[in-house]
Amino acid sequence: MTPPAALADLLARAGRDVEDGPLPSCQLAVARHGELLAFETIGDAPDGNATRYVTFSCTKGVFASAVWALMSDGKLDVGTRVVDIVPEFGTNGKDAVTVDHLLTMTAGFPRAPLGPPRWETRDGRLAAFAEWRLDWPPGSRCEYHASSANWVLAEVVERVAGVDYRVHLHERVLDAIAPGLRLGDAGPVAPIASAGAPPSAEEMEALTGVGGIELPEVADDHLLRFADPNVRALGHPAAGVVGTAADLALYYQALLDDRAGVFDPAVLADVTGAVRTGDLVDPVRGVVAQRTRGLMLAGDDGGATRRGFGRAMSRRAFGHDGAGGQVAWADPETGLSFAYLTNGLEANPVRMARRGVALSDRAAAFAAT
Numbered sequence: 001m002t003p004p005a006a007l008a009d010l011l012a013r014a015g016r017d018v019e020d021g022p023l024p025s026c027q028l029a030v031a032r033h034g035e036l037l038a039f040e041t042i043g044d045a046p047d048g049n050a051t052r053y054v055t056f057s058c059t060k061g062v063f064a065s066a067v068w069a070l071m072s073d074g075k076l077d078v079g080t081r082v083v084d085i086v087p088e089f090g091t092n093g094k095d096a097v098t099v100d101h102l103l104t105m106t107a108g109f110p111r112a113p114l115g116p117p118r119w120e121t122r123d124g125r126l127a128a129f130a131e132w133r134l135d136w137p138p139g140s141r142c143e144y145h146a147s148s149a150n151w152v153l154a155e156v157v158e159r160v161a162g163v164d165y166r167v168h169l170h171e172r173v174l175d176a177i178a179p180g181l182r183l184g185d186a187g188p189v190a191p192i193a194s195a196g197a198p199p200s201a202e203e204m205e206a207l208t209g210v211g212g213i214e215l216p217e218v219a220d221d222h223l224l225r226f227a228d229p230n231v232r233a234l235g236h237p238a239a240g241v242v243g244t245a246a247d248l249a250l251y252y253q254a255l256l257d258d259r260a261g262v263f264d265p266a267v268l269a270d271v272t273g274a275v276r277t278g279d280l281v282d283p284v285r286g287v288v289a290q291r292t293r294g295l296m297l298a299g300d301d302g303g304a305t306r307r308g309f310g311r312a313m314s315r316r317a318f319g320h321d322g323a324g325g326q327v328a329w330a331d332p333e334t335g336l337s338f339a340y341l342t343n344g345l346e347a348n349p350v351r352m353a354r355r356g357v358a359l360s361d362r363a364a365a366f367a368a369t
Contacts, residue, residue: 003368007038010362014340017355018043022195023325023344027053029249030363031337034257037366039246045190045343052189052242053341054226055181058328059241061320062181062251063150064103064294065263066157066169068271072264076160078103078293086155088126092133099156101138102149103293104276108134108141112148115222120234125151142280142289150238166235176262177254180247184235189242192227195324195344196351223323223345239323245339252319252330252337271295272318272332282307295320298329305353310360325352327360334367 010028017023025043029036045051055062070076078100083090089097094109101107112132118124129152154165161168166184174181223239225231232240254260255272271293282289287303290296298304300315308321309329319329324345330337340359346352 003366006362006365006368009365010038010359011040011042013355013358013362014040015042017351022346023342024193024195025051025190025344026340026342027051027190027245028340028359028363029245029338030366031246031249031253032335032366034250034253034259036246036249039244039249046188049244049246052180052187052244053326053343054189054192054232054239055241055243055248055328055341056223056226056239056322056324056326057146058248058320058322058326058339058341059183059237059239060150060322061295061328062174062178062241062248063153063169063183063237064271065173066161066165067099067103067153067294068263068267069168069172070157070160072262072267076156082152082156085159086126086129086152089129089152089155091130094132094134094138097138097152099153100276100293102145102153102156104142104291105145105149105289106139106142106277106280107145107149107152108136108138109148110135110143110145112145114148114151116225116231119151119236122155125155129155142277142282142291144282144284145238147236147238150236154237165237173262174251176260177258178243178247178251181241181243181251183237183241184233185242186229186233187242189227189232190343192224192343192345194224194347196347198347245341248328248339248341249337252328252339255318256330256332256335256337272330273297273316275299292318305357308353308356310357310364312361312364321356325355327356329360331364331367334364336364336367338363 025045027041030038041049082097083095114128157165277289277291285306287306290299295318298309298317313331314333317331327340
């Protein structure tokens, strides 16, 4: 049963940034025990609740499942060096990079460039890989790899699985647990628009408590490309998954209770519950990274809100956020999962972060049922 007060509070907070703020529309969903408790679309969405959104970096928490499936099938040991799977990658000292480094964002090349037209072909991508250099030794730092690590993961998946990385993701994982989520789909989505103004240095320091924070390497002009069907057809493995908030919330339900038997239970327990980055600090968020093999954990060190989680969730909550304010998580303590999507690229991460925390806290209130 959906608690009326919790739903009203959640919708009111989500609606505020659409009706009185910069966002053209948003969509949210709360699920528990494999069923939706709430699913609503607010604002100018062309197809109501059927409107699909680009999930941006929430994609990372979905695409990682393609690797988890290979781990579950005994086909991939994440301690394997990438060069042993993709020889073209092992240049300029990158032979030390492992699959684990890619999953945990400790690989050492967070800003390695890859864009059109090279990303459109395997040959172009491999040529880019060969040119990349390390910024620091693999495993020594944890810094957000906006797209580079996932492009390499896509090549790893393709070579190990023996099929196109998009086909493997769909046939091995998504078709069973979240068929509405698609990668490489050029079909209609909510049109993407820039929203709001960037924050001042003072606002960033107020959010993080750290002066001199630089925004991550994600620019509006790059993200607006995902409005182009040709870019979405490419299947960007770090930002290209499309679907509804309900699709995403139900995907996270499947990570709480793998009723379809998609993953080895030990693998699933590891990737949703074990921190693999030690005490390495995320320099953008200003807190210990708390990264698993593909996800982030809320943790109990007081930094959960900076990692994109709410205050009312347990330390075991896991998930991944995305550009513009996308949020997706599941909490093993309550059995809840939550997804929030918008087609407004929020330029102010302070406002965006506060909104994500506020919405997550309100979604967590559904546990009172």
